[in-house]
Amino acid sequence: MSPQPRPHKQIHLAAHFPGVNNTTVWADPRSGSQIDFSSFVHLARTAERGLFDFFFLAEGLRLREHQGRIHDLDVLGRPESLTLLNALAAVTERLGLAGTVSATFNEPYELARRFASLDHLSGGRAAWNVVTTSDAFTGENFRRGGYLDRADRYTRAAEFLATARELWDSRPVDEPPRRVDHQGRHFTVRGEFGVARSPQGHPVVIQAGDSPEGREFAASAADVVFTRHGGLAAGRDFYADVKGRLPAYGRRPADLKIMPGVTFVLGDTLAEAQEQAAEIRRQQVSPQTALVALEQVWGVDLSSYDPDGPLPDIDPDPDGELARGRVRIADPQAVADRWRALSRAKGLSIRETVIETTGRQSFIGTPQSVAREMADFVRGDAADGFILVPHLTPGGLDSFVARVVPLLQERGAYRTEYTGTTLRSHLGLPDPARPVGKD
């Protein structure tokens, strides 16, 4: 008898509802509503059928603008996360329910209450992706408006989360409630928290920043990191870096799960999958989208250019700011030089250049090859699992759940049933320390 192989490191999976950017393809006949509740039900139930850890909603608080007008080429319009997740709690039983909510335009007390409410109403399945927003553009929709500098964003977020946890901990299980009296640099919170201790004690906390400050915040306070590092080498470096920061906070490697956001394309053969992937990229980068992508780099109006023609000879305007509500490109001249070089070398048009330089899918192949690559990725400590970002609403995960999940299970890399009822139990996270009573 051969020796039993070491048990496979378990993969965690999450389902990202397709976002309001050009990753989401709306011009496909299979593309359904981005706002009807039935679309959310479809994707959540698919994820639960696939025994996923959680369902994930991003947040947007201002419609993006381009050249001073609302950007109209991508899917837009979405629900308010927490309200939607509470409704999904009624149509799912085990699936974790994760919502992105900015700490910038809320108070610790109100989010502590809203997430504790979701945790109660879902029977312990709530998760909060804590993000901060620094741009005054988004702030124009809010009382509190304004800009926070980068350093302040994380100290504020850290104090925000710590204050929320003080509020959750002020309701111990078997003891009377305690008054909270928090006075910090950013927040002053005094009073009683009205929501009883929720099933998870603390809802799961997700963090999505990539900067050194973001990594440190994750290591100190988050349960899950949502990263962009979809490549194997970069993934390993990131994984080692973030896990290496945990001991300083008295935490074990298993206490923080690292989950890159990834895309996938499946085909019966590799060639078919690659062809399909190229077709999806063409759908994601329409001629109009290609010009807008170019304008974001160049910072000037390029609408007179032919998307099927060559790149502009003019250089980017370093002060041009056409796009708002998007991350700014740090060095437009360098990007323009790189794109022009690529275009010349391969004879690519504007549209082809944009397709070539942006957002190739993370996993492309047969169900077998994708399952193998994902398992290797996790076993190779480049991740603990994946947040899958489908390109179609609402059926974008149907084939993955039907064809890849069984293969992951065969490999022993993925659960064959939910063993617990809470999201913490799915993720293998410790219960938050029981609050110690003050004397």
Add this chain to the structure above:
Amino acid sequence: MPAPHPPLRLAVALDAPHLPPRHDAAHHTALARLAERGTLDFVTLDDRFDGAGPDALAVLARIAPATERIGLVPTVTTTHTEPFHVSTAVATLDWVSRGRAGWTVAASTGEAAAALVGRPRVPAAASTGSAPAPAAEVWSEAGEVADVVGRLWDSWEDDAEVRDRATGRFVDRAKLHHVDFTGRTFAVRGPSIVPRPPQGRPVTVVDATGATGGPDGVDGADGARVEAGREPDGARWEVAAARADVALVRAEDPQTAGTARAALHARARALGRAPGRLLVLASLPVELHSPADAAGLADLLGDWFAQGAADGFHLRPADPGRDLTRFVETTVPLLRERGLFRRSYEGTTLREHLGLPRPASMYALAREAAR
């Protein structure tokens, strides 16, 4: 043709303010289904910023997929919350319930709520002693919040989404609008991130009188007392007249309720509104200890209604589990027998239940007019 909606409107509060708060979904779902069995127009769930128990809007969102027709009206506070979030949360409740959402506008006058956000912007009056009562300020602000919330709902015209493959345009941006609202304490640029909800505008409810007689500085104790022969006033009352689709009036007799209804309608007319678009429900506490009590209630409601006291009733049971069961099993059938109340739902949205039309977007109307 019969009237498109039955004459009497009925709503019920699911709260039990004198019982410990319930955190589980099953309790609230069972009550809402019971109300739905009685073909009631809507259920309300009260809340305060510093309230005990789960967030009311969250609870009703959790109930939405477990019910089919009943309207869902949580209380949403406006004083320490962001108007943008209030708008998107209620719009989302309308999406997940497929057109059954409303909200009861509330303001936080209490110091306990202010202390939880460390920003005692409200009780400035307390320190000076001479400033106007904070209730007037926070209710005036609540009116501005209700205003901008409606504008944000309208900021996407109904047909803004075009999915035009030929031009690559997902939306027609001429049909998305900045609201550019500047109130006394906040400004909102817009447009909303949520497409126009199924009802266009979810139903806005205002408790026009509020509870009266409580201690100062506690939320809900800032009510405008309604008395026969005296015109009610105050900022809360004004919000009801200006913004409400449904106003709740707490009154102890049908004459007082009828006076309040007439006064609200007069004020709404003065503000340029059609009084028929403002339904006034008498909000009554009920305790139904026996089937006889429930039958007596049917008599009382029929009597008040016949006297023109109200367009319907909002009942506040002492013990919802007990009282709502008796109400649905005994009171509702009697009202049906008397031809006062529907036997089944005819519409699917809360506006349809109430006989309120679906409003066009104010921006769509303005664009039409400018043509």
